[in-house]
Amino acid sequence: MSLLETIATIANILASAAVVLTLVFIGMQLKQNAELTRMAAAQTSAQLLSSNLGRIIESPDLAELITKDGAPECWSRAERLRVSNFLSASFRHYEVLHTHRRFGVFEEELWGGTEARLRDSLDSAGVREWWKESKPFYAKSFVAYVDEIAAEWEAIEAIAGMQSG
Template sequence: MNWDAIGATGELIGAITVMVTLIYLVIQLKQNTRALKSSTFQQVSNVMAQNWEVIIANPDMAALFLKAASGLKALDEKERFLFGAIATMLFRRVETVYTQEALGAIDARLTAGFKQSCISSLSHAGMREWWQQSQAAFSSEFVLWVNKELEAGVQPIHMGIGR
């Protein structure tokens, strides 16, 4: 066997090895991306569930939220502060969902319910007043999205919320 044939065989084996390695890396990358998106969804789902846990675990929070249904004027100073903190927590978490979706870390089909739940809370007069006063605390992209959703019309989807 001559050295040219041995060199050509070595190059062929090297090229095949590189191709197999690249295919393997593409498969691994796809699997990793899928796992990362799954993990992101799980974290988002857990965080969004915590919104309800705060209210469920403390009946006074539920009463406060329902009291604010007619508007923030129904609340005293301490109640307005507490209501604002709850609303900020809810919207900050949804802003995170919105951002994760925008970054491609989570599929938009999976976030629609979370976002709609948040938007539907704006059918609540107190929540809508809070949003009008608090928009500056959020990213401009998120504010634009929320306001666009508001313009399209908001329907309550949770029992006891909205009038």
């Protein structure tokens, strides 16, 4: 083997090592970027939730409308618009987080609290009635998910009605 061939072989080995190191570095950067994306999703979620909950805190009559007996049939047109806009913002937030969770962007641990809040929202018959009218505006996978939760609440209420009646 000549000196030039030896140098070429060493150069090829060094080039291969450089490629491997570059790939390792890129892998580390991708992992770090994924973690930053998950953190940003969690922070955005917290900001959206805080903003939306602020609407209820600042307008106690909005909470009264949502939980009012006979809702949504008893709402005036203006009340229906107000509640619908609030619930649309809330459910769009849940939908985005549901999608992020499906794609691994939103942490499972954080999803537990979000899901509990969604379930709590669907405790209201008025919210479930609004959902029936509004679900065409949401992603199919999210609709299927919310429909399952709404059906659970309907079953709970049916059982409670049978036991009290």
